[in-house]
Amino acid sequence: xxxxxxxxxxxxxxxxxxxxxxxIQALIDDGIKYHTASVCIPPCYVADAKKYAEGKIxxxxxxxxxxxxxxxxxxxxxxADAVKKGADEIDMVINIGDLKAKHYExxxxxxxxxxxxxxxxxxxxxxxxxxxxxxxxxxxxxxxxAAKADFIKTSTGFSKAGATREDVIIFKKHVGSGVxxxxxxxxxxxxxAEDFVTLGANRxxxxxxxxxxxxxxx
Numbered sequence: 001x002x003x004x005x006x007x008x009x010x011x012x013x014x015x016x017x018x019x020x021x022x023x024i025q026a027l028i029d030d031g032i033k034y035h036t037a038s039v040c041i042p043p044c045y046v047a048d049a050k051k052y053a054e055g056k057i058x059x060x061x062x063x064x065x066x067x068x069x070x071x072x073x074x075x076x077x078x079x080a081d082a083v084k085k086g087a088d089e090i091d092m093v094i095n096i097g098d099l100k101a102k103h104y105e106x107x108x109x110x111x112x113x114x115x116x117x118x119x120x121x122x123x124x125x126x127x128x129x130x131x132x133x134x135x136x137x138x139x140x141x142x143x144x145x146a147a148k149a150d151f152i153k154t155s156t157g158f159s160k161a162g163a164t165r166e167d168v169i170i171f172k173k174h175v176g177s178g179v180x181x182x183x184x185x186x187x188x189x190x191x192x193a194e195d196f197v198t199l200g201a202n203r204x205x206x207x208x209x210x211x212x213x214x215x216x217x218x
Contacts, residue, residue, distance in 0.1 A: 001194045003213060004035065009197060011089075011182070011205045013040040015157070024049055028134035030210050032056045037203060038089055043082050050086025060122075063114065067160035068093030068128070072110040074188055078116035089122040090114070091205075092181075093154060098127055100134055104143060111147035124151035124182050124203075130161035137167065138174045145176030151203065155185035162186030165199055172200035 012031040014023055018152050031039040038058035046061050053059060062189045064070045064077045070078070079090055092114050104178055115123045125147075127140045144152045152171055154163040162185020170180045182204025183196040192211050 005035050006193045007036055010036040010206050010209050011038045011040040011203055012036040012205050012210050016040060018041050034210050046082050047085040056116055058088040059086055061087045063090055063092040065093055065158040068095050072113055074177050075140050076113050077118045079114050083119050083121055090118050091124040091126055093126045099127050108143050108147045111149055115149055123149045124153045125149045126153040126156055128156060128159050129154045129167045141171060141174035145179050148213050151180045151182045153182035153184055157185035164194060167197040168196055168201050
């Protein structure tokens with residue numbers, strides 16, 4: 001698979017709690033240079049990032065991150081605020097406790113409310129697959145589809161594990177029409193990236209692919 005094809009599917013990501021504005025600027029510079037799908041950054045940097053990028057790359061940010069247990073109202077406010085400040089894409093974390101408790105309608109209602117707050121921008125729903133059973137993963141495919149989100153996403157990258165090939169296979173089998181797949185967390189090589197894309201991932205959440213290309217490891 002062509003390296004540029006892989007890069008074009010990457011949400012080039014910097015979500016470290018120690019990330020400075022200089023780090024975000026460097027991320028944007030690299031995202032533009034290597035033609036990634038977006039840069040994924042903390043909400044506090046969205047407004048400045050939007051100005052700095054000058055429309056040359058999509059700005060993605062995270063909502064209810066990384067634990068997902070904010071209230072629906074807080075997630076909706078976060079989303080509306082991020083979109084107002086210039087976010088083009090929103091990656092939200094579900095309430096995993098609600099999923100464990102089988103509060104399926106509550107989860108769906110939250111996704112629907114956040115989607116409305118996106119005001120037409122792309123919504124990706126992070127379900128943190130490393131904490132879920134296969135049954136729960138399949139159920140979330142159904143819920144995300146019913147809520148009409150744009151993507152289902154494997155992981156925050158902040159829990160005990162990231163994306164697996166098996167997760168993407170499950171998603172591909174069970175998501176409905178119109179829902180795309182984002183694999184994130186632990187994508188450490190071009191082989192990983194290519195495997196995930198081949199299995200059905202439309203986006204990859206990673207910082208390592210750009211780093212590998214920059215270092216000439218291709």
